[in-house]
Amino acid sequence: MQDPFDLAAGWLQEHLLLPLLYQVGLMQWEDLSYGWALFAVYGAVQVAATFAICMPLERWRPLERWPDNKAVIVDMIYTVISRVGVLPLVTFVLFYQVQVALNGWLADQGWVPPTLERLFPALLGRPLLTFVAYAIILDFADYWRHRLSHRFAWWWALHSLHHAQKQMTFWSDDRNHLLDDLIAALWFGAVALLIGVPPMQFPLLVLVLRFIESLSHANARLSFGAIGERLVISPRFHRAHHGVLAAGQRSCNYGAVLPWWDMLFRTADFSREKVETGDPGAPEAMVSGGYIAQQVAGVQRLARAARRRPAAPIGRPRPAR
Numbered sequence: 001m002q003d004p005f006d007l008a009a010g011w012l013q014e015h016l017l018l019p020l021l022y023q024v025g026l027m028q029w030e031d032l033s034y035g036w037a038l039f040a041v042y043g044a045v046q047v048a049a050t051f052a053i054c055m056p057l058e059r060w061r062p063l064e065r066w067p068d069n070k071a072v073i074v075d076m077i078y079t080v081i082s083r084v085g086v087l088p089l090v091t092f093v094l095f096y097q098v099q100v101a102l103n104g105w106l107a108d109q110g111w112v113p114p115t116l117e118r119l120f121p122a123l124l125g126r127p128l129l130t131f132v133a134y135a136i137i138l139d140f141a142d143y144w145r146h147r148l149s150h151r152f153a154w155w156w157a158l159h160s161l162h163h164a165q166k167q168m169t170f171w172s173d174d175r176n177h178l179l180d181d182l183i184a185a186l187w188f189g190a191v192a193l194l195i196g197v198p199p200m201q202f203p204l205l206v207l208v209l210r211f212i213e214s215l216s217h218a219n220a221r222l223s224f225g226a227i228g229e230r231l232v233i234s235p236r237f238h239r240a241h242h243g244v245l246a247a248g249q250r251s252c253n254y255g256a257v258l259p260w261w262d263m264l265f266r267t268a269d270f271s272r273e274k275v276e277t278g279d280p281g282a283p284e285a286m287v288s289g290g291y292i293a294q295q296v297a298g299v300q301r302l303a304r305a306a307r308r309r310p311a312a313p314i315g316r317p318r319p320a321r
């Protein structure tokens with residue numbers, strides 16, 4: 001029997017992607033379009049699985065209740081666009097293309113890039129361990145990307161869209177400005193190329209890591225316990241990152257999957273209990289507008305930040321987050 005993922009991907013390729021590629025004259029992508037379709041199917045299944053796990057958790061132990069969930073619906077749109085459309089395209093099609101081109105160019109120069117297994121022979125023949133090692137390195141890179149996005153005014157103007165949500169749920173993970181997403185994809189992709197993540201593993205890594213990130217945004221009274229919380233990021237830990245800061249309080253908990261980097265670089269705070277989320281400085285369109293209005297508000301905030309002043313020097317956090 002044929003794998004149901006294969007069947008669904010084949011259907012998607014035949015009925016949607018191929019007609020689309022022919023229409024816009026991108027027939028050379030025909031071979032790759034199956035991979036794209038497959039990861040779009042994985043993305044859709046991931047959204048369904050995340051929903052099946054997080055929804056009951058939010059119902060079971062909700063942290064906050066709201067009169068209506070209009071703001072949450074916009075986050076759902078973000079999730080579907082990102083997981084089913086953009087992420088499979090970026091993580092499979094583009095990453096694959098760039099990696100093939102780069103490896104070809106390097107081979108022409110007579111240089112074979114090092115792989116993680118060659119650098120650490122203990123990983124040889126242990127694909128699962130190698131996969132985990134890739135995930136840890138990518139998560140470390142993501143900690144720094146996220147931390148820097150809070151430090152520079154122009155970058156914060158974009159990232160603040162993620163923080164503007166006052167009704168945070170597991171859907172909120174993908175609530176990002178497209179430009180911020182683009183920077184994140186380039187950053188993540190560059191590190192993945194540097195450490196030689198194989199093309200088929202990269203989208204899988206993104207799938208696994210993003211599931212934990214979704215869970216960390218859940219509107220659920222959920223902690224993993226004193227030890228568990230120090231192993232993997234819990235909703236309680238990430239919610240503290242989204243908290244409106246009191247006077248004199250510093251932003252904390254930048255990690256996405258592992259809290260280790262926050263502990264190592266002294267930005268972890270495990271003590272903050274049920275905090276209010278949101279960004280008091282965000283324009284209203286960014287908080288309660290639709291998808292397009294939020295994107296436009298992000299660009300406008302970026303333009304204002306670019307006009308105002310240069311980036312704050314490294315080492316000095318910006319106030320009022």
Ligand SMILES: [Zn+2]
Nearest residue numbers: 146150159163
């Ligand atoms: Zn943040």
Ligand SMILES: [Zn+2]
Nearest residue numbers: 162173217242
């Ligand atoms: Zn978040």
